[in-house]
Amino acid sequence: MYQTDFAAVANYFDELILAEIRKNNQAALGELYKTHYPMAAHLVCSNSGTEQEAKDVFQDAIIAFYERAQQADFVLTCKIKTYLYAVCRRLWLKRLAEKRRFDVTIAEGDVFEGLEDEIGEVLESEISFERMQLSLQALGEPCRSIIEDFYIRDFSMDLIREKFGYTSADNAKNQKYKCLQRLKKLFFEDHRKEK
Amino acid sequence: MNEQLTILELLDRYVKGALSPEETLAVEKRIAEDESFRRQATEHVKLARALKSYGKRVELKTSLDALHADMQKPVVSLPVSGWRKYKTLSGVAASVAVISIAATLWTTQNIRSQQNSDYLELRRTVDKIQKTQSALEKNLTRKPVVSPQFAATGFLISSQGYVITSQHVIAKADSVYIQNEKYGSLKAVVVHSDPVNDVSVLKIVTPVKIQAVPYTLSEAQADLAEDVYTLGFPREEVVFGEGSISSLTGYRANPNAYQISVPVNPGNSGGPLLNKQGDLIGMISGVQTQAAGATFAIKSTVLKEILKDSVLDSLQAPIRLPKTNAIKNSNRVQQVKKLKECVFLVNVYKN
Numbered sequence A: 001m002y003q004t005d006f007a008a009v010a011n012y013f014d015e016l017i018l019a020e021i022r023k024n025n026q027a028a029l030g031e032l033y034k035t036h037y038p039m040a041a042h043l044v045c046s047n048s049g050t051e052q053e054a055k056d057v058f059q060d061a062i063i064a065f066y067e068r069a070q071q072a073d074f075v076l077t078c079k080i081k082t083y084l085y086a087v088c089r090r091l092w093l094k095r096l097a098e099k100r101r102f103d104v105t106i107a108e109g110d111v112f113e114g115l116e117d118e119i120g121e122v123l124e125s126e127i128s129f130e131r132m133q134l135s136l137q138a139l140g141e142p143c144r145s146i147i148e149d150f151y152i153r154d155f156s157m158d159l160i161r162e163k164f165g166y167t168s169a170d171n172a173k174n175q176k177y178k179c180l181q182r183l184k185k186l187f188f189e190d191h192r193k194e195k
Numbered sequence B: 001m002n003e004q005l006t007i008l009e010l011l012d013r014y015v016k017g018a019l020s021p022e023e024t025l026a027v028e029k030r031i032a033e034d035e036s037f038r039r040q041a042t043e044h045v046k047l048a049r050a051l052k053s054y055g056k057r058v059e060l061k062t063s064l065d066a067l068h069a070d071m072q073k074p075v076v077s078l079p080v081s082g083w084r085k086y087k088t089l090s091g092v093a094a095s096v097a098v099i100s101i102a103a104t105l106w107t108t109q110n111i112r113s114q115q116n117s118d119y120l121e122l123r124r125t126v127d128k129i130q131k132t133q134s135a136l137e138k139n140l141t142r143k144p145v146v147s148p149q150f151a152a153t154g155f156l157i158s159s160q161g162y163v164i165t166s167q168h169v170i171a172k173a174d175s176v177y178i179q180n181e182k183y184g185s186l187k188a189v190v191v192h193s194d195p196v197n198d199v200s201v202l203k204i205v206t207p208v209k210i211q212a213v214p215y216t217l218s219e220a221q222a223d224l225a226e227d228v229y230t231l232g233f234p235r236e237e238v239v240f241g242e243g244s245i246s247s248l249t250g251y252r253a254n255p256n257a258y259q260i261s262v263p264v265n266p267g268n269s270g271g272p273l274l275n276k277q278g279d280l281i282g283m284i285s286g287v288q289t290q291a292a293g294a295t296f297a298i299k300s301t302v303l304k305e306i307l308k309d310s311v312l313d314s315l316q317a318p319i320r321l322p323k324t325n326a327i328k329n330s331n332r333v334q335q336v337k338k339l340k341e342c343v344f345l346v347n348v349y350k351n
Helices: A006-022 A026-045 A051-070 A080-098 A115-139 A143-152 A157-164 A169-194 B002-015 B021-033 B035-072 B087-114 B127-140 B300-308 B310-314 B332-340
Strands: B119-121 B150-158 B162-165 B175-180 B184-194 B199-204 B227-232 B239-247 B257-260 B272-275 B279-288 B295-299 B343-349
Touching: A006 A026, A006 A051, A006 A080, A026 A051, A026 A080, A026 B035, A051 A080, A051 A115, A051 B035, A080 A115, A115 A143, A115 A169, A115 B035, A143 A157, A143 A169, A143 B035, A157 A169, A169 B002, A169 B035, B002 B021, B002 B035, B021 B035, B150 B227, B162 B300, B162 B343, B175 B199, B184 B310, B199 B300, B227 B279, B227 B332, B257 B279, B272 B332, B279 B300, B295 B300, B300 B310
Parallel strands: none
Antiparallel strands: B119 B279, B150 B162, B150 B343, B162 B199, B175 B184, B175 B343, B184 B199, B227 B239, B227 B272, B239 B257, B257 B295, B272 B279, B279 B295
16 A cells, blocks of 8 residues: 555655755765765776776766756756766776777666767766866966966956966966967867877 | 957956856857857867866866765774673683683592692501401411501590591591590491591490590680690500690691691591690691691681581580580699590591
8 A cells, every 4th residue: 555666766866866966965965976886886896997997987977977967957867876877887898998908798787868978978078178187287387277267266367466476467467368378279289189 | 469368358258257248249249250259269168168167077076086085984983892892801711710610629629539648637547457467367267357447546525425536537437446545445436527627526336434524625726836735546555745836727728727846647637636734725637748847736616616516417415515624733744644544546447
């Protein structure tokens, strides 16, 4: 009579987690992380991976999920676990391919609609991230800090001028312009080279 | 250069959404119309967004790393408190205790049954006599007379015919005969045994008139260095021995006995120990073999306790202990002359 609809309960929890993550609740993120990490660890470690690699893959999957969750139009079409598993699996297969290991087969698990698109996006944002990381490293100081302060931390130019000790606002602007031009070059040229 | 800077500033503000609606419209219009501007703008927007998501991702990665580290922390086990901490240890201690108790009981049992090498109970084995006697009997071709196996000393404690001696003498005896010059050989039965204090009470069963006992049991503990003497039967004849109280405790600090410096031999066990006034202050029980001149005697207070209380269960009427000391004012020779009549050679027969 009082049969519990476990699927419904599970869905309810997923929705709850999603809602909390959208509100940028760190505790919910932590909960999500702790709940699903063993799955990823098992997946990677039982397929010739290390715990460190499991951690990297899982974090990428979590970040992908997080970024998707931040998008206003995002709707859960499957369980979070399914999503994370599919992403982890694909990411790990890709890493294995990079290591020239093609002998590994991993159970596919549940597939959700739009998986391929999702994976494509995940990989793309990851590539973008890595390229930006490399570009910023190549950019060097103080350009890197100026760019990061202005575009990531949203500092005002006045603050940046003060922080880096430029005598005038124009000087700071000039410096920033030069830095940006160099970054553009680094970021887009490498991009083109790759293509 | 300046123009580029202005464009950059505009685009920055455009990306950050800091432009007014009119300016936004103007920028978008320019994007649609001016191709070089469009390229520049697309590139700029792309770069700014890439930077932004890079920043977010770094931030997220840091917090995830923190989470991961948190998760990997080993679970802190609460310190086990008090009793549980020592559970194993106390278990071990308990078993050690049990084993040592068992071992102690076992070894003391051994000592009791085998006689301690360090402590010699002074009963005399009559083997030698037995041999010579049987040799004689062979010559005479007579029916062999069974000779006693052990001999010791005993003394009268009541005119009712009660005699006390050492328990180790008459242990497992089949029959006990006591004898001295005055009464000859008398049959006695064991009425009470106290193996702990090494005291046995005998009752003479041969019908004979027993004289009054001339000495009394001392109520008080003897003093250190007090002169004492004893009579005993280390051989077939009564032997006098004297000395003094060396210690108020006995073998291994036994509080129920004295250590005395009276030279004794096997057969002296159960002999009376008297002081100068002719008060009975103890009964010889044994010697320490590894110490010269260390003889032990059970205190009269202990004897009295046994005769008054412990014996009662085995008797129909209580023992009437001597009340007056008839040899109090006599000299030692006269005392011994009287005492001799009350000291017996105890012959013990067993299979």
